[in-house]
Amino acid sequence: MIVGFTRSKRGVTPNPEDAAALTGGKPELVKTTDAVVERRRRAHLNDMENIIPFIGLLFMYALSGAGTASCVTLVAQIFTAARVGHTVAYIGSVRQPARAIGFFVGLLCNLYLGAKVLIHMY
Numbered sequence: 001m002i003v004g005f006t007r008s009k010r011g012v013t014p015n016p017e018d019a020a021a022l023t024g025g026k027p028e029l030v031k032t033t034d035a036v037v038e039r040r041r042r043a044h045l046n047d048m049e050n051i052i053p054f055i056g057l058l059f060m061y062a063l064s065g066a067g068t069a070s071c072v073t074l075v076a077q078i079f080t081a082a083r084v085g086h087t088v089a090y091i092g093s094v095r096q097p098a099r100a101i102g103f104f105v106g107l108l109c110n111l112y113l114g115a116k117v118l119i120h121m122y
Helices: 002-010 016-023 036-066 068-089 098-121
Strands: none
Touching: 002 016, 002 036, 016 098, 036 068
16 A cells, blocks of 8 residues: 555556556656655565564464463564564664664564474474
């Protein structure tokens, strides 16, 4: 949603067909790359690369009985806070190490869930 809104606002399209539709048949008037759009797109991709595995690990953790409900809730809250912080830092161009901290806290949550599931299963 953020990427699409930014593309629309800045007049940037991912392909010539969309550019032609926006400019009334003149695709050369619209550029297809923009630093702001690309930064937000990368933030979106980074979120997908981290949140989707987390959801899978969270379900495996919860269904395997590797931990308590309160532990699942706490890990989910920590992960959510870390990813929101990472995304805000990424989109807002906050200086490092803010973005790195958000990334590594989320990564540690994923590693913790994965390790607990593996230990519980074997």
